[in-house]
Amino acid sequence: MGQKVNPLGFRLGTIQKHRSIWFSQFNTYPELIKEDTAIRTFFEKKSRHAGISKIEIKRNSNVNKIEVIISSGRPGLLVGQSGSELTKIYQSLQKLISKRTIIINISEIKNPDAEAMLIGDYIVEQLENRVAFRRALKQAITRAKAAKVKGIKIQVAGRLNGAEMARTEWIREGRVPLQTLRANIDYAEKRANTIYGVLGIKVWLFKGEII
Numbered sequence: 186m187g188q189k190v191n192p193l194g195f196r197l198g199t200i201q202k203h204r205s206i207w208f209s210q211f212n213t214y215p216e217l218i219k220e221d222t223a224i225r226t227f228f229e230k231k232s233r234h235a236g237i238s239k240i241e242i243k244r245n246s247n248v249n250k251i252e253v254i255i256s257s258g259r260p261g262l263l264v265g266q267s268g269s270e271l272t273k274i275y276q277s278l279q280k281l282i283s284k285r286t287i288i289i290n291i292s293e294i295k296n297p298d299a300e301a302m303l304i305g306d307y308i309v310e311q312l313e314n315r316v317a318f319r320r321a322l323k324q325a326i327t328r329a330k331a332a333k334v335k336g337i338k339i340q341v342a343g344r345l346n347g348a349e350m351a352r353t354e355w356i357r358e359g360r361v362p363l364q365t366l367r368a369n370i371d372y373a374e375k376r377a378n379t380i381y382g383v384l385g386i387k388v389w390l391f392k393g394e395i396i
Contacts, residue, residue, distance in 0.1 A: 192363055192370040192389065199366050200395045207244035217248065223281050224253060233310065235262045238300040252288045253278075258297035298332035301373035301388040308339065308386050312377040318345050318354065318384075326358050329390065336360040336391035343377075343384035351382075361391045369395050 193201050209217050221242050228240050236258030243252040257263055264271050271289065278287050297303045304325050311321035322339050329337045336359030344351050362368045371390040376383055 192372040196366060196370070200369060204240065205242045207242070207248065208246075209244075209248055213248065217244070220251070220282050220285075224251075224278065227278065227281065228253075228255065231263070232302070233306045235259050236294070236297060236303055236306070237263075238294055238297075238302040248285070250286045250288065251282070252290065254290045254292065256292050256294055256300075258294045258300070258303055260291045260293045263291055296332050298328045299334050299371075299390065299392065301371040301390045302375075304329060304337075304339075304390070305373040305375035305386050305388045308341075308388070309375050309377040312341075312379055312384055312386075315379075319356075322356050325388075326356065330358065334359070334390050335393055336362075336389075338389040340387040341384055344379075344381040345384070347381045359391065361389050363389065365394070367394045367396060369393055 197203065205221050207217065224242060225240055228237055231237065237255055238258065239256040241254040241256075243254070244250065255263065262270070263274070265273075274289065275287065278289075294300060294303075307328070308321050308325050311324065312318060318341050322341065325339060326337055336357070338355060338357040338361045340353060340355040342351065342353040345354060361370070363370065369392040371388075371392060373388045375386040375388075377386060
C-alpha cells in the first residue's frame with residue numbers, strides 16, 4: 186500500500202503556512218487547541234450554506250483576543266441583513282469561548298470554483314440529492330476547468346450508486362503533481378451522508394507553480 190501524506194501539511198514551510206497562528210505556554214496549550222477545534226467545528230456546520238473555504242485563527246501575545254479570518258464564496262449569507270447573522274455568530278461563539286474577545290473578519294473569494302473545499306461541498310450536495318456519482322464528478326470538473334484550474338483530481342469512496350460492495354473511484358483532468366513541493370496544491374476532504382451510507386470525497390486542485 187502507498188503511504189499518503191496530506192498535500193497541505195507536506196508543503197508547510199515552503200509554500201503553505203499554518204491555519205492557526207499563535208504561541209502559548211505549555212500549560213495553556215491543550216485549552217487553546219480545544220478552542221480552535223470548537224471554532225472550526227462551529228463554522229464547518231455553516232460551510233456548505235455560506236461557501237466557507239478557509240478559516241484562519243490568530244491570537245495576540247496575551248492570548249486574550251482571537252481573530253478569526255473566514256474566506257467565503259458567499260459572505261452576504263454570513264453577514265445577513267443589517268449584520269443580523271453576524272450578531273448571532275458572535276453570540277454563539279461567545280457562549281463557546283467566554284474568556285476571550287473574538288473578532289471576525291470575512292474576506293470574499295473572487296473565484297469560488299477554484300477552491301477545493303467549495304468543489305467538495307458541491308459534490309456532497311449532488312450526491313446527497315441522489316445524482317449519479319460519475320455525473321457529479323464530471324460537472325465539478327467542468328466547473329473547475331471553466332475557473333482556469335491547471336489540474337484537478339477527485340476521488341470518491343463508499344457504496345457508490347447504492348452498490349452492495351463499497352469501492353473507490355477517481356477521475357483526473359490535467360496535471361496534479363503531488364510530489365512537487367513548489368506546486369500550489371489545494372486539498373479538501375468531505376463526507377456525503379447518502380441513504381446508502383457515508384461516501385468519502387477527496388479533491389486535489391493544481392493551481393500552478395510558485396517559484
